[in-house]
Amino acid sequence: MASSHGNNTHSEAAMKEQIITEFYAKSLHIILESRTPYVSSRNYSGEQALSSPSSSSSSSSSVRPRDKWFNLALRECPAALENLDLWRQSNFEPMVVDVVLVQRRLVSDLVECSPRTDLARNLSLKERYPYCWNYEQEDFWCEAKSEKIIERWVLQYDTRKTRDTKSGSRRSSNNPLQMLYKKSILLLRSLYVTVRLLPAYKIYRDLNSSGQILPFTLAHRVASFAEPFTCREDAEMQRFEFTPVDTGCGRLCLSVLYCSSLSDVSSEPSTPMSPQVIPDYVGSPLADPLKRFPSLPVTGSLSRATPVSSSFSRRHSWSYDHGIDSPPSVSFSPSPTRSEPHASISNPRSRHFPPTSLPRYPPETSLDYKKDVGFYEYCPSPGFSPALSPSASPSLPISIPGNHVSKNLLRSESAPVSAPVAKRANSPASSQKLNFPPSPPLTSTSSGTFKTDKATVGTSVEKLFSFGKGESRQCSGLKISSGGSPQISFSRSSTKSFPDDFDDSEYPCPFDYDDDVTDPGSRPESFDQRHEPGGLFPIKKSQDAAVGALVRMLKKAPPLRQEVSDSVSLSQGCRPEMWSDGKQEANLSSESQAPVQPADSSTVISSGLITSKTTADALEELQSYRDIKNSLLAQSSKSHV
Amino acid sequence: MNCEVCQLKELEVEHFEIREVLRCILHTIVFNRALGLVRPKDVDLELFEITYVQCGDLELEKKIDEKIEQFISWVEKHPNKKSQVCLSFFEVKNKQPSWFTNKTERLYWEQWYINLNVAQNPKAHSTKSHHSKVVVDPGESASEERVARRAALEATLHEVLFQIVKFVNEKKDHVPPIPNLEGVVSFPYEITIPSSSDSAFGMDMIKRMLQTGHPTMLS
Known part of the structure; x- marks a missing residue:
C-alpha cells in the first residue's frame, strides 16, 4: 500500500477500520448465506417468506445500506446478522466459521438391515415443512446425529506481519483506501463464487431444493478460535487460501479448509423416489x-x-x-x-435463527439457560426441520395450550x-x-x-x-x-x-x-x-x-x-x-x-x-x-x- | 500498463453442451469483474452439478447469450475444430488528441481465453467402445460412456471455475479503479469468437494486439 497521507491519517484509519469490519461482516454473510438452508432466495417463495419474513425484501430492487458495502447485495441472512453484531465489537479477532454436516445416524446405525437410502427415500415421501422447525425436535435426534465439520473458514486480520507488499498500486493506487476497497470487493466476489463451488454447497442445495426430507442438514458455528482437527479430519481436508488483501497495516487473510469428498452424502437424495416397496x-x-x-x-x-x-x-x-x-x-x-x-x-x-456462537459449554443451570446453550452451541439450520417437522411442530404447542x-x-x-x-x-x-x-x-x-x-x-x-x-x-x-x-x-x-x-x-x-x-x-x-x-x-x-x-x-x-x-x-x-x-x-x-x-x-x-x-x-x-x-x-x- | 491473460483449461464438449459451459464460464468471469453494485443470482447448470453466479444484469445476459449463439453457429460450420472464445476487459482512453484523429483507444487490461474442443458426434464414440463390453448391448455401453464423459467434463469445468477463482485472487493489481459508473458491469468488455472467415480469428487478435500495443497479451 502506498504511504498514508498525513493530514487524513486519522479519518483514513477510521475508514480503513470500517472497511475491515465490513469485510468481516460481508464474508460471514456470504458464507452463511449459502450454508444455511432456507435462508437464501433460491426459489423459495412461500416457504421462504415464512421462514424468514424479511427475506422477501432482498428480492426487491431496493438497496439497503448493507448492500452497498463492496457493491454486493446479498440476500437476507439472519444467521449472519446475529453473529455480525457480536463481531463488530470484537476488535478484529479471528473469525472461524465451521460448517457442520449433521447426519442422522439413526438411519445407518439403527437400521442395520436396510441401506440408508431407504430411509432417505421414505422420509422423502413426506413433503417438507420448512417452517415447522423446532429446536426441541433437534433434541430427539441428538443421539442419532453425527456431526462432521466439512468446512472451516478462517478470516483473520493479520497485523503482525506487516509484510511489505508494494507490488500493488502500479495503476490506481493513488488512494490506498480505494485500493483496499477494490481489492476487498474482488476478494469477496471470488469468495462468493468459491462458496458455490465447494462440495458443501451441494448439500445446501439439496437441502433447499430437493423438496425431500433428507437425513442430514447443515449447521454452523462461529467462533473466534478453532477447535483443532484430529489428524484424520485434517487429512481429509483440503485447503484453499484466498490471496490476502493488504490494508497497509495488516492483511486480511481468508482461507477455507474443506472436505473434498462429500459424495456419499450428497448423492443420497438424488436417488429417485419410487413407490417401490423396500x-x-x-x-x-x-x-x-x-x-x-x-x-x-x-x-x-x-x-x-x-x-x-x-x-x-x-x-x-x-x-x-x-x-x-x-x-x-x-x-x-x-x-x-x-x-x-x-x-x-x-x-x-428465534427458532430459525438462533444466535450461534460463543459460549460453548455453559453450565446447564436452568431450563432457559439450557435453551440458550442449545442455540449457541449449535445452530441447526432450519433445513433440518423438514424431516422432523410433521412431528416436530406438534411439540411446540403443547407447552402453549391455547396459543x-x-x-x-x-x-x-x-x-x-x-x-x-x-x-x-x-x-x-x-x-x-x-x-x-x-x-x-x-x-x-x-x-x-x-x-x-x-x-x-x-x-x-x-x-x-x-x-x-x-x-x-x-x-x-x-x-x-x-x-x-x-x-x-x-x-x-x-x-x-x-x-x-x-x-x-x-x-x-x-x-x-x-x-x-x-x-x-x-x-x-x-x-x-x-x-x-x-x-x-x-x-x-x-x-x-x-x-x-x-x-x-x-x-x-x-x-x-x-x-x-x-x-x-x-x-x-x-x-x-x-x-x-x-x-x-x-x-x-x-x-x-x-x-x-x-x-x-x-x-x-x-x-x-x-x-x-x-x-x-x-x-x-x-x-x-x-x-x-x-x-x-x-x-x-x-x-x- | 499490463494486460493479464488467462488461458483456461481446454474443455472437451459436445455440441449441446457448449451453451451451458460457455454461459457458466463467461458469467463467472464477468461476475468477478463486475465491481458495480451486484445482486448476484445463482444459476444451477442443467447438465452438470455446478452452480455458477450471474450478475443479474439482463443486458449482460443477453449479450453473452448472443455471443454464444454466434459461436455455436460458427462451430456448426466448422466442425471438429478447437476453438477459442475470448473475453476481454478494457478501458477506453482517448487517444492523444493528435491533430488528425480523436479516436478512442481500447486499453485491454485482462483477457480470458476459453478453450473448447467440440467433440464429434457422439455416435462416433459409441462405435469405438464396442470392444469394451461384451454382452451389454451397445446402447447401454454408449450411455455409460456418456455418463463417464459427462462426469469428466463436469470435473474439468469445475477445475476451470477454480482456475478463474484463483486467477482472480492472485491478480488484483492490474484491475483499474472502479469507475464511478452506474451499472453492474463496471468495466467495458468484449467477447470475441472466431469470426466466420476461419483464419481471420487469429488475424483479429494480432490486429488488436498491434492496435492496443500489448506485448504481454499472449504471454
Whole structure:
C-alpha cells in the first residue's frame, strides 16, 4: 500500500477500520448465506417468506445500506446478522466459521438391515415443512446425529506481519483506501463464487431444493478460535487460501479448509423416489420397539402417578396428527417450567435463527439457560426441520395450550413432548437437565443421557408417515395416503414395533391378536409385516404390483367403522383422558399401531379410538382382509415366481 | 500498463453442451469483474452439478447469450475444430488528441481465453467402445460412456471455475479503479469468437494486439 497521507491519517484509519469490519461482516454473510438452508432466495417463495419474513425484501430492487458495502447485495441472512453484531465489537479477532454436516445416524446405525437410502427415500415421501422447525425436535435426534465439520473458514486480520507488499498500486493506487476497497470487493466476489463451488454447497442445495426430507442438514458455528482437527479430519481436508488483501497495516487473510469428498452424502437424495416397496426396511430396527419405545413401560408407571405427564409420554398421537382443533391442551397442560422454553422456541424467528456462537459449554443451570446453550452451541439450520417437522411442530404447542392449538394443526400434536418424559423416565435424576430438548449435541451429556431419543425418532418417523402425502391433507387427515401410488413403505416402521413390544401383554385392541399369530401373512392389514426380513412374503422386489393392488383394495374396503373416522376430531377431545392411564396408553398406542396401514390412516385413528369394538368384530374384518391378501399372494406368486 | 491473460483449461464438449459451459464460464468471469453494485443470482447448470453466479444484469445476459449463439453457429460450420472464445476487459482512453484523429483507444487490461474442443458426434464414440463390453448391448455401453464423459467434463469445468477463482485472487493489481459508473458491469468488455472467415480469428487478435500495443497479451 502506498504511504498514508498525513493530514487524513486519522479519518483514513477510521475508514480503513470500517472497511475491515465490513469485510468481516460481508464474508460471514456470504458464507452463511449459502450454508444455511432456507435462508437464501433460491426459489423459495412461500416457504421462504415464512421462514424468514424479511427475506422477501432482498428480492426487491431496493438497496439497503448493507448492500452497498463492496457493491454486493446479498440476500437476507439472519444467521449472519446475529453473529455480525457480536463481531463488530470484537476488535478484529479471528473469525472461524465451521460448517457442520449433521447426519442422522439413526438411519445407518439403527437400521442395520436396510441401506440408508431407504430411509432417505421414505422420509422423502413426506413433503417438507420448512417452517415447522423446532429446536426441541433437534433434541430427539441428538443421539442419532453425527456431526462432521466439512468446512472451516478462517478470516483473520493479520497485523503482525506487516509484510511489505508494494507490488500493488502500479495503476490506481493513488488512494490506498480505494485500493483496499477494490481489492476487498474482488476478494469477496471470488469468495462468493468459491462458496458455490465447494462440495458443501451441494448439500445446501439439496437441502433447499430437493423438496425431500433428507437425513442430514447443515449447521454452523462461529467462533473466534478453532477447535483443532484430529489428524484424520485434517487429512481429509483440503485447503484453499484466498490471496490476502493488504490494508497497509495488516492483511486480511481468508482461507477455507474443506472436505473434498462429500459424495456419499450428497448423492443420497438424488436417488429417485419410487413407490417401490423396500423389503428390508420393514423390519428395520427403526421399527424396533425396544429402541423406539424404551420408555413406555416406565412412562406407564410414571403416568400412573402423574396423569399429566402421561399425556406427555404418549407417543402415538395419531389422532392429534389429524386433529383439527381439539382441545388437547387440557391434557397437556405442561408444567410451567417446560412450557416456558417451548413458548420461546415456538417463536418462529428465534427458532430459525438462533444466535450461534460463543459460549460453548455453559453450565446447564436452568431450563432457559439450557435453551440458550442449545442455540449457541449449535445452530441447526432450519433445513433440518423438514424431516422432523410433521412431528416436530406438534411439540411446540403443547407447552402453549391455547396459543397455537387452534391455529395450527401441526401444533396440536403431542408426540415430541413425550421425549422429555422419556428422558426423565430414563434418568430421573437428571430430569431437570434433560427437560429441555435443544441440548447441545456436542456436549458430552447429550450422547449419554438421551438414549431414548431413538424412540422418539422412530415416533417422528411414524408420524411423518402418518401424515401421508402432505400438509394439504392435514385438515382432512383421514384419508391421507389414498393417493395414486401406494407407498407402502412408509407405514412400516410404525406398525412393526408395537406388536413386538407388547406381544405378551394384554391388548384390548382386537388387532393385536395378529401379533401373536406367527404367520405374518395372516395380517392383511399391515403390509409391513409381510416385508419383514424373514417374513413370509415371498417376493422381495417385484411385488409392487401386488402390493399396489392390495393397497388399492384396502383403500376401497370399508373402514372398520365408518362413523368412527368421521368422529375423529370429536374423539380427540376425549383422548387425553384415556392417556392418563399409563397402561391404557400403552394399549392404545399399540392399538393404533397394529392397524396402521399406508392406505388409510383413518383406520388408525378409529381403531385407536374405539376400544368398544369387540374382538370378534375385528377378527371378522381381519378374516376378510386375510382372504383378500391370500388371493393376492397367490396371484403374485404365480406371476413372479 | 499490463494486460493479464488467462488461458483456461481446454474443455472437451459436445455440441449441446457448449451453451451451458460457455454461459457458466463467461458469467463467472464477468461476475468477478463486475465491481458495480451486484445482486448476484445463482444459476444451477442443467447438465452438470455446478452452480455458477450471474450478475443479474439482463443486458449482460443477453449479450453473452448472443455471443454464444454466434459461436455455436460458427462451430456448426466448422466442425471438429478447437476453438477459442475470448473475453476481454478494457478501458477506453482517448487517444492523444493528435491533430488528425480523436479516436478512442481500447486499453485491454485482462483477457480470458476459453478453450473448447467440440467433440464429434457422439455416435462416433459409441462405435469405438464396442470392444469394451461384451454382452451389454451397445446402447447401454454408449450411455455409460456418456455418463463417464459427462462426469469428466463436469470435473474439468469445475477445475476451470477454480482456475478463474484463483486467477482472480492472485491478480488484483492490474484491475483499474472502479469507475464511478452506474451499472453492474463496471468495466467495458468484449467477447470475441472466431469470426466466420476461419483464419481471420487469429488475424483479429494480432490486429488488436498491434492496435492496443500489448506485448504481454499472449504471454
